[in-house]
Amino acid sequence: MTKEKLYKGLADAVVDMDESTVARLSEEAVCNRFDAYETIDMGLAKGMERAGQLFEDEEYFVPELLMCSEALTVGVDILKPHIRRSEREDKHKIVIGVIRGDTHDIGKNLVKLMLSSAGFEVVDLGRDVPTNTFVDRAVEESARIIMISSLMTTTMEGMKEVVSILQERGIRSRFKVVIGGGPVSQGFADKIGADAYSPNANHAVRLANELVREDAREPK
Template sequence: MAKIECLHYEAEAPVSPGGQDYPRALDLPPDAGRMGLEGKESLFQAMAKAVVDMDEDSSARLSEEAVRRRYDAFEAIDQGLTKGMEQAGRLFEEEEYFVPELLLCADAMDAGVEVLKPHIKKVDEEAKCRIVLGVISGDTHDIGKNLVKLMLNSAGFEVIDLGRDVDPEIFIDRAQEAGARIIMISSLMTTTMEGMLDVVKILKKRGLRDQFKVAVGGGPVSQAFADRIGADAYSPNANHAVRLAARLSVELAGDGTGELAGNL
């Protein structure tokens, strides 16, 4: 989907006194059909649009509408809200959206997820790799890390967030405890980047290097740096981190130990 639009709906929406468009329409769910939201697809598209538009209220109300119509809650998240977040991620990469916008999109997504979560029956989707994520020790700048987390979460990855100022050993200990096979480390300061090297070194020392994929990112970090410290991957931004996690998951699954995550 190149662009999320609800043209049909917008064309028919009555003009509301408050100047608002579709959120107002949802005050009248019985009329939803008339509003152009009659089908599942159009409701999901409107949910996606609410996320892209950073509109928490609409996201929640459209999600309530999905629940009322007994749509599958997981599908509503996956085909509605998540699509919106993907679009937001693309806009972020294209420099249409910046950090404030992306954070507000995530809030809108969360507002919808809150509504839908209690109604999720079961997750059919194959489990994606678990990921531990944190900002390396000495560094308390976690905006980038938080963006990566929310993009990974919205893409369906289970993320164990270690927070900021995390010691290299902790990344490994917690990954082992949680059965996570991907370690993502962020740093904003040149002064703390060396801690990323320590994670790789400690993995080697403990004979665990093959068990984990290590990905690094953050302001001063580059592909060259990732190569130098022997990390498996580098991500230049939060949206790219999702593709990276998907790739690393596939690589892990392909190495014959892909089951490990589930068994630990």
């Protein structure tokens, strides 16, 4: 099988939630000594990208997206040990969590898995996270982006508090703050001074890519 055909097969298998085909093709890539990093990037991750688009188009929903991610993980586990050290580039770090008072973490988990499969290093703070913890951990981890999720109108104020804490500590410009979740809107993001609002998990990946590119362009 040619490289291109195998990559396409892997991407299709991720979209089809077909774990056994992902496993078979990943093994084949290893046997054929295809570059493992490229196989993940051009095969598995491409499939996840397509799954994310299907999710955004409302053809796939949460259970489907989770199963695609499960298939992707099967492939990554096979290929990862074969990645050459020199190719392990520095990944951009993102801290993510559900704000204090809120334990709805389905959305956050989706964003996390889409970001990880797009190559970001995601530090997951979990759910019901105190506002200070977002800031403390972002500093500790030298993250570039802080993503905060809330599914309840009750807890949205906490997002504003995170932005205020960053301002008070004089480190606002070191981080991009992205917010998301059911009751949240672009208007609310503007109001509290967040850098961006993401309406869904797939959009969050595009945003993260844009924000790190912007970040790279800004003079230090």
